[in-house]
Amino acid sequence: MPTDHHDRTEAALSEPLGSRLTVPRLRPDVLPRPGLVRQLSAIATPGRLTAVVAGTGWGKSTLLTLWAGRQSEPRLAWFSVEPTDNDPARFWASVVAGLSRIAGNAGSADGALPRLLATAGTRAADDVVPALVRELEQETEPLSLVMDDYHLITDPEVHRGMAVLAAHLPAALRLVVSSRSWVTLPDGPHPSGGISGISPNISPDITAWHLRFSAAESAELLRNADPAMAADELAFLHEQTDGWAAGLHLAASSLANRPATTSIATALRSANGHIEKYLLGQVLAQVPEDMQAFLLRTSILQRLTPELCAAVTGRPDAADLLDRIERDQLFLVPLDESGEWFRYQHLFAAVLAQQLQHSEPHLVPELHRRAARWYDDQRMPVEGVQHALQADPALAAELVARHAVPVCFRGDQDIVLSWFAELGEELSRSDPALCVARCTVAAAGGDGAEMNRWAGFAARAIELPDTPPAVVRATRIGLATTKWGWAYYSGDVGSSLRDVQRARELAADDLTPWRTGTALALSLFRSRQRQEADALLTDVGATAEKHNEFLITMISHGVRAIIAADDLRHEDAERLATAAEEIALRYALREHYAAYSYHMARGWNSLRRGDYAQATQPLRRARQLIRRGPLALETIEVLTATAIVEQRLGFFDPSARHLGEARQLLMRCLDPGYLVADPRDLRLSRPPTRPARPPADLSYREAEVLGLVGEGLTTDKVAERLGLSPRTVHAHLRSIYRKINVKTRPAAVRWAIAHGVTSPPTVDPPAAGPPEGDPPSGRGSA
Numbered sequence: 001m002p003t004d005h006h007d008r009t010e011a012a013l014s015e016p017l018g019s020r021l022t023v024p025r026l027r028p029d030v031l032p033r034p035g036l037v038r039q040l041s042a043i044a045t046p047g048r049l050t051a052v053v054a055g056t057g058w059g060k061s062t063l064l065t066l067w068a069g070r071q072s073e074p075r076l077a078w079f080s081v082e083p084t085d086n087d088p089a090r091f092w093a094s095v096v097a098g099l100s101r102i103a104g105n106a107g108s109a110d111g112a113l114p115r116l117l118a119t120a121g122t123r124a125a126d127d128v129v130p131a132l133v134r135e136l137e138q139e140t141e142p143l144s145l146v147m148d149d150y151h152l153i154t155d156p157e158v159h160r161g162m163a164v165l166a167a168h169l170p171a172a173l174r175l176v177v178s179s180r181s182w183v184t185l186p187d188g189p190h191p192s193g194g195i196s197g198i199s200p201n202i203s204p205d206i207t208a209w210h211l212r213f214s215a216a217e218s219a220e221l222l223r224n225a226d227p228a229m230a231a232d233e234l235a236f237l238h239e240q241t242d243g244w245a246a247g248l249h250l251a252a253s254s255l256a257n258r259p260a261t262t263s264i265a266t267a268l269r270s271a272n273g274h275i276e277k278y279l280l281g282q283v284l285a286q287v288p289e290d291m292q293a294f295l296l297r298t299s300i301l302q303r304l305t306p307e308l309c310a311a312v313t314g315r316p317d318a319a320d321l322l323d324r325i326e327r328d329q330l331f332l333v334p335l336d337e338s339g340e341w342f343r344y345q346h347l348f349a350a351v352l353a354q355q356l357q358h359s360e361p362h363l364v365p366e367l368h369r370r371a372a373r374w375y376d377d378q379r380m381p382v383e384g385v386q387h388a389l390q391a392d393p394a395l396a397a398e399l400v401a402r403h404a405v406p407v408c409f410r411g412d413q414d415i416v417l418s419w420f421a422e423l424g425e426e427l428s429r430s431d432p433a434l435c436v437a438r439c440t441v442a443a444a445g446g447d448g449a450e451m452n453r454w455a456g457f458a459a460r461a462i463e464l465p466d467t468p469p470a471v472v473r474a475t476r477i478g479l480a481t482t483k484w485g486w487a488y489y490s491g492d493v494g495s496s497l498r499d500v501q502r503a504r505e506l507a508a509d510d511l512t513p514w515r516t517g518t519a520l521a522l523s524l525f526r527s528r529q530r531q532e533a534d535a536l537l538t539d540v541g542a543t544a545e546k547h548n549e550f551l552i553t554m555i556s557h558g559v560r561a562i563i564a565a566d567d568l569r570h571e572d573a574e575r576l577a578t579a580a581e582e583i584a585l586r587y588a589l590r591e592h593y594a595a596y597s598y599h600m601a602r603g604w605n606s607l608r609r610g611d612y613a614q615a616t617q618p619l620r621r622a623r624q625l626i627r628r629g630p631l632a633l634e635t636i637e638v639l640t641a642t643a644i645v646e647q648r649l650g651f652f653d654p655s656a657r658h659l660g661e662a663r664q665l666l667m668r669c670l671d672p673g674y675l676v677a678d679p680r681d682l683r684l685s686r687p688p689t690r691p692a693r694p695p696a697d698l699s700y701r702e703a704e705v706l707g708l709v710g711e712g713l714t715t716d717k718v719a720e721r722l723g724l725s726p727r728t729v730h731a732h733l734r735s736i737y738r739k740i741n742v743k744t745r746p747a748a749v750r751w752a753i754a755h756g757v758t759s760p761p762t763v764d765p766p767a768a769g770p771p772e773g774d775p776p777s778g779r780g781s782a
Contacts, residue, residue: 020080021078021079021097022078022335022336023065023069024080024334024335025334026062026066029224029225031213031217033063036063036206036210039206039210040063040064040176041067043205044144044174044176045174046142047174048175049166049175049177050175050176050205050206052176052177052204053179053180053206054206054207057245058212058244058245059211060148061149061178061333063211068144071144075102075103075141075142076102077102077145079146079147079148080148080149081147081152081153082149082302083302084383085158086152086153087155087412087415088155088158089124091124091158091161092117092124092129092158092161095132095147096113096117115590115591116591119592119628121593123157125157125161125163125164128161129164129165130164133164133165136170136173137171139172142172142174143172144176145175145176147175147178150177150178156186157414159184159186160185160186163185212243212245213238213245215234217243218234218237218243218248219231222234222237225252284351291324294325296356296359296360297312297313297360297363299349299352299353300367302343303335303342303343304322304342304343305342306322307374311370311371312374313367322342332344365390365391369391369392369395371384372386372387372388372395372396372399375387376399381403382407382412384399384403385400385403385419389422389423393423396422396423397428397434401431401433401434401437404420404440405437408440408441417441429457431461432467432471432472432474433471433474433475435454435461435475436454436458436474436478436479436482439451439454439455439458439479440482442454443486451482455479458475476506477503477506480500480502480503481499481500481516481519483495484496484499484500484523485519488523489630489632490632490669491632491633491665491669491670493523493526493671493672494527495670497524497527500516501520503516503519504517504520517543518537518552518555518556520536521533521536521540521556525563527674528673528674530563530566530567530674533559537556538560541553541556544556545583550586550587553583554587554589555580557597557598558580558594558600559597561573561575561576561601562597564601565602566604570605570609573604574605576601577599577601578598581595584598592625593626593627593628594625594629596621596626596629596631596634597622600622600634600641602615603615603617603618603619603638603641603645604641604677612645619638619645620642622638623639623642626638632665632669633669633672633673636662636666636672636677637675637676637677639658639659640658640678640679642655643659643679643682644677644682646658659682663679663680666679666680695755696739697739698736698740698757701722702735702739704722705718705729705736706757707752708721708722709749710748710749710757715729
């Protein structure tokens with residue numbers, strides 16, 4: 001808990017998002033293709049996913065750009081997908097950022113979506129996408145989201161999130177996706193806050209058959225390049241390219257300045273079916289040597305900007321060269337309106353990269369090194385490590401050791417694990433800093449065996465002769481801190497106290513004592529040394545805030561509030577909980593799992609006062625947050641406090657469930673230490689018998705529906721539980737509302753609790769969402 005988790009959106013927001021969220025500019029010679037645009041407009045209606053699926057070079061992006069430019073409403077978001085988007089946090093941060101420009105509060109600085117994205121422990125498909133759907137359901141006017149090049153996504157978690165979105169598209173949203181191939185999405189039920197039943201695939205609506213140029217369109221494009229071309233020559237080129245847009249553009253570019261004595265058949269016969277040779281011989285060979293060198297050496301880059309190209313090639317005139325490439329239409333695709341970021345057409349880039357390996361293989365590693373250092377200087381570690389891994393193991397090791405833990409803690413653990421896989425175990429085992437980083441990543445993922453294995457490698461690595469003392473000390477501090485986290489989070493308080501004391505001894509002259517101070521305070525509190533813990537947390541919170549360590553500050557206030565509530569210092573508890581909440585609100589921490597602390601403090605404070613009804617809501621919120629993190633002991637306390645409140649209020653079934661869950665967790669803890677709410681101290685009472693017949697003339701089926709709704713189940717989940725359709729559940733709800741004389745879902749839940757039809761909800765509500773009213777007539781979200 002004391003580790004400072006980075007904002008999960010930092011990876012996307014640190015990049016030039018405008019270059020990826022802007023409709024690309026069209027070339028001046030592009031054909032308007034009005035018929036195809038009208039066909040796409042007829043298919044891409046609100047509430048529907050429309051897929052444009054075809055191989056490379058068929059003009060998918062051009063069609064989408066033409067279509068986007070002809071939309072009557074201005075609310076259109078564009079997202080150019082890249083290979084680095086194979087990470088759920090990065091992918092959905094970009095989607096939210098794009099939609100925030102057109103869809104009201106979706107993704108705004110004070111909205112729920114950025115808070116969810118900033119929360120360690122959330123999953124895109126389970127938390128972010130359902131919240132996004134709920135926000136977009138509030139939109140009443142049509143809006144469009146275009147995802148270009150979705151075929152670059154291979155990550156199953158991104159696909160799972162897309163499946164959720166595809167299966168439950170808001171009524172106002174047009175979702176248009178382009179891909180080189182069909183995309184198979186996960187199928188089956190999905191427990192994500194009211195969203196279930198996932199669409200199995202993204203099947204094509206527009207294919208290569210639709211995208212192929214007609215003979216007339218091919219002739220128009222080619223005559224723009226060479227007005228003197230005869231009809232038989234045009235027909236020959238159309239036949240040879242089969243209407244393939246990229247092939248036609250390649251032909252037009254290469255034939256524009258052909259000698260008059262060279263026939264088209266002769267020029268293209270050898271290139272037919274050999275696009276790579278065609279590009280090299282008829283396009284690349286036509287540019288000056290300095291331009292060729294620039295094209296080849298920048299082909300290692302997925303995206304181009306003048307500064308990056310200058311750093312990689314050593315050419316101070318990189319901006320001028322990019323301008324020339326764009327003017328000469330050498331397959332340079334602008335990615336933003338300002339003309340700062342570009343990429344090469346994918347096929348062209350592949351040919352350039354292959355030629356670079358053939359002509360200057362010795363230079364490729366150095367080009368990647370330069371790119372890695374440039375990205376590192378720009379604080380873009382994912383791209384920097386990606387280039388370093390392709391060129392220089394030593395540089396890659398340096399960057400991975402430095403960035404692995406921060407990138408992991410912001411939610412990109414899969415990316416970090418892929419780095420270690422590419423480095424290889426032999427290299428990682430020989431570097432103490434890499435061993436500690438790998439150990440910490442394993443602990444963050446809950447893999448104790450892997451954590452211990454890498455801790456052993458680190459210990460052996462620093463035993464080697466000539467290891468610098470500073471490296472030995474830093475390694476031992478890192479291992480002790482990681483071991484503290486593992487011991488504490490798994491409920492071994494005695495070991496955690498020894499580990500953190502060892503870390504404090506090693507870091508006696510550390511200039512950032514709050515990092516180990518919070519850990520020591522938590523272990524002291526669990527060891528029944530609450531006064532020492534409270535005093536240390538006071539110092540830690542004040543020092544951390546001065547150094548902008550606001551997560552540590554929030555934790556210190558929240559835990560002190562729990563201690564005050566447990567000591568019956570009710571006013572101090574509320575004051576400290578308010579201070580923690582203010583920090584959380586000010587610095588976007590309210591969705592972090594550690595924010596559970598001030599909710600738990602308020603719930604425990606109300607419980608200790610005997611105000612059980614007042615304790616219900618803060619404990620429910622604490623329960624929701626604590627499930628996102630690794631805190632076993634704190635989870636036990638929240639569940640037990642909830643069970644106490646429910647039992648005092650007479651809701652015995654959920655009390656038994658929560659108490660049982662707390663006791664199961666406790667059985668896994670080797671040395672739990674002191675718990676403010678201990679499940680071993682709570683005995684269950686027997687519930688009274690409920691009425692034989694439902695009240696208010698409700699039918700037995702209506703009582704079942706209302707009971708499940710009162711327990712927190714969504715409409716889809718009620719339908720699934722009872723074997724009904726969502727439409728039938730909606731009909732039952734309308735009848736129930738009429739019989740019990742209520743108009744909203746919350747009112748119905750309160751009525752059900754008051755009349756013994758149900759108990760308080762046992763399923764935690766979503767973090768944010770629209771107010772619930774009358775049952776909707778269409779979609780099955782609660």
